[in-house]
Amino acid sequence: MTDALARPRRKNPIVRTRPMQLPPWARSRVALGLTAAAAEGRFELQVCARCGRTQYPPREACHACLADELDWREQTGTGELIAETSLQHSHDPYYRERLPWRLGMVRLDCGPTVIVHLHGDVPPPPARLRVGARLDKAGMAVLIGFPAQETPHMADDRQLREMTCDPKYRKVLITDGRTAVGQSLARAFIAAGADRIWLGQAEAWKAPPGLSAVSSLPQVTVLPLDLTDARSVAELGAEIGVKVDILVNNAEHHRAHGIASRHGTDVARAEMEVNYFGLLRLAQEFGPIMRARGADGTTSAVAWVNVLSVFALSNFPEHGTFSASKAAAYSLSQCLRAEMQLAGVRVVNVFPGPIDDEWNQTLPPPKLNPSTLARAIVKALQDGIEDVYPGDVAQEWLARWRENPKVLERELAHL
Numbered sequence: 001m002t003d004a005l006a007r008p009r010r011k012n013p014i015v016r017t018r019p020m021q022l023p024p025w026a027r028s029r030v031a032l033g034l035t036a037a038a039a040e041g042r043f044e045l046q047v048c049a050r051c052g053r054t055q056y057p058p059r060e061a062c063h064a065c066l067a068d069e070l071d072w073r074e075q076t077g078t079g080e081l082i083a084e085t086s087l088q089h090s091h092d093p094y095y096r097e098r099l100p101w102r103l104g105m106v107r108l109d110c111g112p113t114v115i116v117h118l119h120g121d122v123p124p125p126p127a128r129l130r131v132g133a134r135l136d137k138a139g140m141a142v143l144i145g146f147p148a149q150e151t152p153h154m155a156d157d158r159q160l161r162e163m164t165c166d167p168k169y170r171k172v173l174i175t176d177g178r179t180a181v182g183q184s185l186a187r188a189f190i191a192a193g194a195d196r197i198w199l200g201q202a203e204a205w206k207a208p209p210g211l212s213a214v215s216s217l218p219q220v221t222v223l224p225l226d227l228t229d230a231r232s233v234a235e236l237g238a239e240i241g242v243k244v245d246i247l248v249n250n251a252e253h254h255r256a257h258g259i260a261s262r263h264g265t266d267v268a269r270a271e272m273e274v275n276y277f278g279l280l281r282l283a284q285e286f287g288p289i290m291r292a293r294g295a296d297g298t299t300s301a302v303a304w305v306n307v308l309s310v311f312a313l314s315n316f317p318e319h320g321t322f323s324a325s326k327a328a329a330y331s332l333s334q335c336l337r338a339e340m341q342l343a344g345v346r347v348v349n350v351f352p353g354p355i356d357d358e359w360n361q362t363l364p365p366p367k368l369n370p371s372t373l374a375r376a377i378v379k380a381l382q383d384g385i386e387d388v389y390p391g392d393v394a395q396e397w398l399a400r401w402r403e404n405p406k407v408l409e410r411e412l413a414h415l
């Protein structure tokens, strides 16, 4: 059984932090289909539309009948471990620093035989197990063999923790503690075992509801942070930047306007100042520091979470300028993801539907409860997912957007 992760000792400031060595990341274009599904937490394999066989590794054509009609379909991953080995030597720098490394060969019930990273709680072969897909430090899908049933401290497995962004014993910066979402996030991270929470607070002279209750929790410290002010962001970066393992940017400015419903650009500018330029300022201050700590032991810098909006995918005209600012933030976060990936720090994008807050008062239910959103974010980190669409509205929009973005555009214009 996995030993519970011990609280890490204080870091020796004289010891140099290792630079990040990424695991091998070369993949064919077709193999990225596995990564696209794993990014949302699914294990998918190609299934031939003609002969019905499931195949692995991904290929351009069916290995049995050569048909090229191959659909990606979700798999249960059940199978049998038929062999295992423990890697004691590797020429690859990433694995060389992490030896020994357990690997297994699994005959999946759906057909193919696959090589997997093997969780420490899977018994020796022959044994039933469940294979799942996870993103590794290079952001590429890899297969992991999990025990058939949950085991105690399962998430603390050394190999699995390399693939997830588990908050346990990590230090978290939440950029806006004034909102119900920010405060729910603090509570959800504490429940997940986070070591320390910093909550940003702009306009410190105001007393936002709920903040004093959260700030009285022993793990929580409230610090001034105004994303519209480059100096404020730089000062916080200098103060706590080297300690932040997980950064959650939940700060947003949201007003319900289209183009015609308000004259001038002041509201749209204010939205861009927080939602787009705020993210850019944060990324410039905290990005380089977190990149330097991607390989910093069991509590390395591991994830950067952006709370975007499902309106980033397709403009919702009733909230038109807000949608545009979130689309800009989404595009920037893709750039951030590419840059942080080089250090093994995962950028997680969250696309909630309308949140149950004052700016969505006029929208009909269902709306996303802040605590549901917070729990979904923490779970995504624990599961190592990088694209999150929490709640029914976001799931439905995503499905419609995937099916046909143009049709969704017309539907949203007439809501």
Ligand SMILES: [Zn+2]
Pocket: 048, 049, 050, 051, 052, 053, 062, 063, 064, 065, 066, 067
């Ligand atoms: Zn076939």
